[in-house]
Amino acid sequence: MTGSVTPFDRNVVVIVNPATKGDADRIVREMRAAAPDSVHVDIHLTEYAGHGSELALALRDRAAVMVAVGGDGTVAEVAGAIRGTDTALGIIPGGSTNIIARELGIPAQSERAVALIFGDHTMRRLDVGLCGDRAFLHMAGAGFDSEFFDLANSDLKRRVGWVAYLPAALAALRTLPVQYTIRTPDTELKVVSPLVLIANGGSIIHPRFRLHSGIRKDDGMLDVLVITATTPVELARVLGRLATMNLERSPYVIHLKTTQVSIETTVPIPVELDGDVVTQTPATFVIDPAAIQVICPRDVSP
Numbered sequence: 001m002t003g004s005v006t007p008f009d010r011n012v013v014v015i016v017n018p019a020t021k022g023d024a025d026r027i028v029r030e031m032r033a034a035a036p037d038s039v040h041v042d043i044h045l046t047e048y049a050g051h052g053s054e055l056a057l058a059l060r061d062r063a064a065v066m067v068a069v070g071g072d073g074t075v076a077e078v079a080g081a082i083r084g085t086d087t088a089l090g091i092i093p094g095g096s097t098n099i100i101a102r103e104l105g106i107p108a109q110s111e112r113a114v115a116l117i118f119g120d121h122t123m124r125r126l127d128v129g130l131c132g133d134r135a136f137l138h139m140a141g142a143g144f145d146s147e148f149f150d151l152a153n154s155d156l157k158r159r160v161g162w163v164a165y166l167p168a169a170l171a172a173l174r175t176l177p178v179q180y181t182i183r184t185p186d187t188e189l190k191v192v193s194p195l196v197l198i199a200n201g202g203s204i205i206h207p208r209f210r211l212h213s214g215i216r217k218d219d220g221m222l223d224v225l226v227i228t229a230t231t232p233v234e235l236a237r238v239l240g241r242l243a244t245m246n247l248e249r250s251p252y253v254i255h256l257k258t259t260q261v262s263i264e265t266t267v268p269i270p271v272e273l274d275g276d277v278v279t280q281t282p283a284t285f286v287i288d289p290a291a292i293q294v295i296c297p298r299d300v301s302p
Helices: 025-032 051-062 072-082 100-105 110-118 142-152 154-171 233-241
Strands: 011-016 041-045 063-070 089-095 121-129 134-136 139-145 176-184 188-191 196-197 206-209 222-227 254-258 260-265 270-272 276-280 284-295
Touching: 011 025, 011 051, 011 072, 025 041, 025 063, 025 110, 041 051, 051 063, 051 072, 063 072, 072 089, 072 100, 072 121, 072 134, 072 284, 089 100, 089 110, 100 206, 110 284, 121 270, 134 270, 139 284, 176 222, 188 222, 188 254, 196 260, 222 260, 222 284, 254 260
Parallel strands: 011 041, 011 063, 063 089, 089 284
Antiparallel strands: 121 134, 121 284, 139 196, 139 270, 176 188, 176 260, 196 222, 222 254, 260 284, 270 276
16 A cells, blocks of 8 residues: 555644654654644653553544654554554654664654655555553563663663663673473473564564564564573574574574464563563463554565
């Protein structure tokens, strides 16, 4: 589907995380300046964690397009609220990693991202992952990734972006592996692991760190990646494979493809969804296929 926001005769609702990297006020001015005269831009600022989802649920019926301004967590909150509706999602990246926007080819510069929404674009139907009543568009994880998201310095993230996660990741590598029980409709797996990822997107932290060539956001499936490395040497080999985009060839990675997966651990551990630690194990994840349409550039291949 291709098009422009111009023909819409309802509001464009904008959900802004005021802690966004960059200048939220400037982005709001850019939105108002770029909107055609026929479009009303309705701005709402979040005030606490989860507020983006509440606002999007309350306002989705009046919006032809709902724009999320912020990081991956803000985008996921808005996406979860409007999934299954005719409301399209626009994204203005303003977080530390912006991995959802990066994988979709959405410009990092706010002015260009705004121009995409109000100008020439295409719509892509994407799957939405669910963990309980929380949505994720890109990735969920249990283990050391949830630890390094927790450990990353907020001020540093705003200043330098995804690089801020590197020292946190090194500290999180000290996280001890735990015993997992992983169940899908077809498989039950018991394994000691430092990290289990439930992926709807193909990379972690930055697009250069590809997890697996077979992961897609529009195939109606979740990809479960279980890291079985437990010693420092084995973990170093896994990270080396990740750095050279050969992780899927590692002997220390188990890959499962499924529509539903549950994970249990011998002790509860944190679970992150799109970079926000929001729950803990045990947890169940399902996929909602083609649940949302997202405004994307025409010239970016799925």
